[in-house]
Each structure stands twice: as structure tokens, then as C-alpha cells.
Amino acid sequence: MSALTAILIRDMRIAVRVGGGALIGVLFFLVVVTLTPFALGPDLALLKRIGPAILWIAALLASLLALDRLFAADHEDGSLDLILMGRAPLELVVAVKGLAHWLTTGLPLIIAAPLIGLLLDLDAPAEAALVLTLFVGTPALTFIGLIGAAIAVTLRRGGLLLAVLVLPLTVPVLIFGVAAANAAVAGPVPFGTPFTILCALTLASVVVGPFAAAAALRQEME
């Protein structure tokens, strides 16, 4: 469908240009993770134990960063009007915008994670498990965030409301993401159990997120 391809290409282009959110997300991720060892001190055993949790929290905050502009920018310049009256189903347009957001903010985090994991003294198996959980879990963060971004679309300073709305909803993803990463390193729970639940959370949010966000957008634009 060419309308959806057009949206995907445009959103990714905007994200990597000046003022886009792609690079800022990775830099923010890097800064948060780098600050943690300074705050905790050079206790390698402690860092190793809480490393996956720190990386996950940083990834969660970083993926929220660019999210508030996802629909608000289109609303402010009138693009959203044209998108709403277009022939492409709004749910699919929203899903494609989510995909573009994940490709430009989620995916760079996953690529940077092994490098940053070194700062927290994570060894190779732990890093592999962590990257796998981030790869599976970050789409859930984006697609849950879509709902908040759609609800906050008409508000100025909507980013604050977005964080308050979205962060509680991401708690299950955080729990099972960190649990899976820890299970791979320390046990005693097998890796598969929390990882499967994480996969299920992502699949559910990919289905529910676009529909809920599209419904919210239609309601807001009335």
C-alpha cells in the first residue's frame, strides 16, 4: 500500500534530520546508563546484578522521549487533518507511525545496548539475553506509548501527561523484560518463562495499541 509506505519513509526521514528524535534517544540512553555507575560507585558485583534493570529503565525513558511529538507535530501543522480524511485506514497509519518510531528510536537502542552493557560489567551471555529481551520488548513500549501520544495530541506540554499515562502501563513489560534478562544470567527461573510472557505482551500491544490510538485521535479531533 503506497500511502503507508509514504508515511513510513516520511517519518523515518524526519526522525533522522535536524530536530528529529532518533539520535537524541540513543544519547539519552547512553547518558542515563553512564551516570548510574557514578552514582552507585565502583561495586562491580552490584552493577552486574542490577545492570539489566538499569538498561531497561533507560530504554523505557529513551523511547518515551520522541513519542510526544509523534502525533502532536502532525496535529500542529495540519497534516493530521489530511491523514484523518485519507483513504488509508487510520489504524494502519497509526501502526506504521509506531513502526517508524521503533525503527528510529527502539532499534538504535538495541544496537547500542551491548556496547553500553560493558559499562555495567555484563558478560557475553548476559548481553545476548539483554539484547534479545530489548528486541522483543521495546516494540511493546512504542505501541503502548502510541495510546498516550494520541490522547495527549491536542495538549500543549503533552509530553508530561504522556509520561504519567504511559509509564504505569509499561510496568508488565519492564517486569518480564528484566526478569527474562536476569533469568538468563543468574537463574533460577528458566529464561523461557518470562521471555514468552514478554513476547505475548508485545504481540498484544501491537494489536491493541493502534486501535486504541486511532480511536483516541478520532475523538480528539472532533
Added chain:
Amino acid sequence: MRLSASDLACARGGRDVFAGVSFSVASGEALIISGRNGAGKSSLLRMMVGLVRIAHGRLALEGGDPELTVGEQAHYLGHQDAQKPSLSVAENLRFWSGFLGAGAADIGEPLAAVGLDALADLPAAYLSAGQRRRLSIARLLAVKRPIWLLDEPTSTLDAAAQVRLSELMRAHLGSGGLILAATHGTLGLNGAQELRLGEVK
């Protein structure tokens, strides 16, 4: 093709904006919507494309594609220009022509028609208000749609560009299109119907 409305009413934020609005526009005809500020000119246009709920009355399109809504067969030129400052002029236009369904349409011709062909590679952030408006108008030319809904199309345009817009609108009407335009000024369209909002109650 005929777009007709009977007894339309609009309520926004609990306030009745207008009521009892009826008109009928056929292929090759234009309707100029005028009225004081806040009379509901923009709301009426947004109602046509489904962006504002119809509180009362009905809107019908005869001779169009029955599978599509009015909005899906119309171009809407609103107050905002729907352009991304970080994308170039050509990228902005190529996106809308792709999104609105023209695929990889030739964008050189529409850009030339509005006099922006020399600026195709310039980021839209550097365009003046009038140039942005002309880029929006190029969207109407890049993708063929029978109904044009124009909200203050001449605002920010200089005299030469206004003349150019009149030519483009006459060409659209000549090829069987129809135009509904909200404006305070004149659009250079002879024989256009006029609808005055705020006096029809």
C-alpha cells in the same frame, strides 16, 4: 457530479455555529462561502470532509465513487500547510502525492505550475508563508481529485500568485471539477454561487 447539502447545522463546543444551510454545486461550478469571522466558514468546509460532525441535516454526493466518502474524493486546503520544515519542497510534495494515492506521480509539473520548481531541493523551513501556501496548492495539482475545498486560499499570496490561483481554479472547473471556497476577498471566478453564512437563520 453534484454535491448538495440540505438544512446543515453545526454545533461546536456546545454553541450553535450555523443552522439551515443548503446549497447545491455541480461539476464545473464554484461556491464561494462568505461571512463574518466565526460564522462557521471553516467548520462548513471541515464538515464536508468529515473532520467536524454534522449536527443536523444531510450531505449528498451524486455521481461520485459510491465506495468513497466525500473527503476521500476531495482536496482540503486548510489554514495550516501540512508541511514538514525538515523535508525539502520536493519531499513534502512527493509524500502527499504518495499518501493521497497518486503513487510516484510526476511532481515537476505541479511545482512548475506554482512557480516553485527552482526551489525543489530547499528545505521547507526556508519558505515564506506565501511560498508554503503555493506548495500546498501544488498538492491539489499533483493528485487529481474532483472536489476542491479551499479555506482562505488567497491569504498570504501576492497579487501574481492570486492571479495564478484563479487560472488554476478555472482550469479545474473547466475539466469538470467543483470548488467550494471560503474567502473574504474575490477569487476571480465569474458566475460562482455565493453562500453567506450568518444571515441564513
